[in-house]
Amino acid sequence: MTETPGIVVTGASGRMGQMLIKTIQESDTAHLVGALERPGHDWVGRDIGVAMGGSEAGLLVTDDPLEVFAKAQAVIDFTSPDASVAFAGLAAQARAVHVIGTTGFEDHHLAVFKAAARHATIVRAGNMSLGVNLLTQLTKKVAAALDEDFDIEVIEAHHNMKVDAPSGTALMLGEAAAEGRGVDLKDVRDSGRDGITGARKRGDIGFTAIRGGDIVGEHDVLFAAAGERIVIRHMATDRRVFSRGALKAALWGQGKAPGEYDMLDVLGL
Numbered sequence: 001m002t003e004t005p006g007i008v009v010t011g012a013s014g015r016m017g018q019m020l021i022k023t024i025q026e027s028d029t030a031h032l033v034g035a036l037e038r039p040g041h042d043w044v045g046r047d048i049g050v051a052m053g054g055s056e057a058g059l060l061v062t063d064d065p066l067e068v069f070a071k072a073q074a075v076i077d078f079t080s081p082d083a084s085v086a087f088a089g090l091a092a093q094a095r096a097v098h099v100i101g102t103t104g105f106e107d108h109h110l111a112v113f114k115a116a117a118r119h120a121t122i123v124r125a126g127n128m129s130l131g132v133n134l135l136t137q138l139t140k141k142v143a144a145a146l147d148e149d150f151d152i153e154v155i156e157a158h159h160n161m162k163v164d165a166p167s168g169t170a171l172m173l174g175e176a177a178a179e180g181r182g183v184d185l186k187d188v189r190d191s192g193r194d195g196i197t198g199a200r201k202r203g204d205i206g207f208t209a210i211r212g213g214d215i216v217g218e219h220d221v222l223f224a225a226a227g228e229r230i231v232i233r234h235m236a237t238d239r240r241v242f243s244r245g246a247l248k249a250a251l252w253g254q255g256k257a258p259g260e261y262d263m264l265d266v267l268g269l
């Protein structure tokens with residue numbers, strides 16, 4: 001019998017970390033070889049199953065990425081921008097596929113992934129669900145079909161613990177709309193309106209972020225013209241849609257040539 005790929009989950013105690021661990025434990029296509037938390041975290045040294053409130057899993061949470069990455073075929077990483085950048089170098093060294101779900105990156109972080117992908121296999125997406133990735137394609141098509149008489153607005157809603165805005169998904173959808181329209185998002189992005197903003201600039205792509213309660217993740221792309229509106233909507237109600245997508249990406253990445261891939265590659269969209 002051939003062994004399934006071994007996976008390390010970083011940020012093991014996080015909302016996504018715990019969901020990823022459950023998804024891997026439920027799967028018969030992969031197995032968990034490591035659960036990583038930052039040094040000083042109170043889960044370090046504890047059994048991961050017990051720390052998550054269940055039964056013993058026989059695997060202790062570690063704070064040593066090098067030691068666990070060396071045992072893994074893939075690292076699934078939903079943490080923070082600086083942590084993901086640090087893990088990229090270590091995953092490349094261990095020759096493990098690095099699946100990055102973290103959002104909130106700035107250009108200097110993205111440059112590190114681009115450089116690492118010369119030698120490493122990275123799959124990175126601000127949203128790992130099938131639904132959202134399909135939505136990016138629909139958004140691109142609709143934006144390409146409509147002219148600037150239609151104002152494009154991306155509206156997102158998330159739980160009150162989210163630290164970045166606009167969400168990674170909102171930016172993916174904005175990029176898709178810009179691509180459909182044949183413009184660079186950097187030139188037309190309008191985020192965070194407040195005060196006397198003046199009238200909306202024709203051709204801009206606007207972003208609005210709502211934060212509250214336990215909203216898992218909701219995204220609307222609004223195309224608004226005089227007399228009619230089109231809304232394309234995705235609503236995530238369960239984080240499993242992200243963890244299942246991430247596991248799919250980790251398996252898809254096995255044996256792939258070095259490069260930076262996204263979920264469109266994984267899903268064949």
Ligand SMILES: NC(=O)C1=CN([C@@H]2O[C@H](COP(=O)(O)OP(=O)(O)OC[C@H]3O[C@@H](n4cnc5c(N)ncnc54)[C@H](OP(=O)(O)O)[C@@H]3O)[C@@H](O)[C@H]2O)C=CC1
Pocket residue numbers: 010011012013014015016017036037038039041078079080083100101102103104125126127128129168242
């Ligand atoms: N691409 C996608 O499909 C999705 C992406 N996300 C993104 O994933 C990220 C995490 O989200 P979420 O799980 O809700 O956030 P959480 O804050 O619940 O989890 C993040 C975890 O990462 C840990 N962490 C941070 N830095 C390090 C480090 N250096 N070493 C080890 N662990 C570290 C945190 O530990 P500590 O608490 O000690 O800081 C925490 O446990 C966000 O960027 C979010 O936007 C979320 C859902 C879906």
Ligand SMILES: O=C(O)C1=N[C@H](C(=O)O)C[C@H](O)C1
Pocket residue numbers: 103126127158159162166167168169170216217218
């Ligand atoms: O932080 C979250 O929770 C989520 N983050 C991702 C994003 O920034 O788009 C994906 C999902 O919407 C949940």
